[in-house]
Amino acid sequence: MPSSYTAPDIPAEKVTPKLVRDELLNCFESANRDFSSLLKQPVTDEALKKQVKSFVESVFSNCGVNFENPTKDGLLLAMMQCKANAEKMMGEQGTQIIEHHYTEMMKLINKLSE
Numbered sequence: 714m715p716s717s718y719t720a721p722d723i724p725a726e727k728v729t730p731k732l733v734r735d736e737l738l739n740c741f742e743s744a745n746r747d748f749s750s751l752l753k754q755p756v757t758d759e760a761l762k763k764q765v766k767s768f769v770e771s772v773f774s775n776c777g778v779n780f781e782n783p784t785k786d787g788l789l790l791a792m793m794q795c796k797a798n799a800e801k802m803m804g805e806q807g808t809q810i811i812e813h814h815y816t817e818m819m820k821l822i823n824k825l826s827e
Contacts, residue, residue: 718743
């Protein structure tokens with residue numbers, strides 16, 4: 714199943730924690746759209762955006778990460794928790810989707826300075 718998310722090709726000096734946080738939301742929306750398609754459970758874009766933002770904000774909070782001013786370590790921690798949650802939720806059928814999105818997000822995380 715082809716995925717719709719590709720991390721933007723941005724020079725490292727322009728990648729900020731807030732940009733990565735916003736891209737994490739875009740990435741997670743894309744992954745959830747792919748999951749919905751895989752499970753044949755259509756969802757509207759507006760409902761998906763609200764659901765994803767609420768979910769990601771709660772993951773940040775549960776991980777002790779400041780959503781408004783994230784750090785590289787905080788983003789990585791929250792992203793790993795989102796990945797683990799998606800793996801539990803989707804199981805084997807979601808592996809390709811999860812790995813694709815994780816790889817794309819790591820392109821941005823790796824451009825962040827400490």
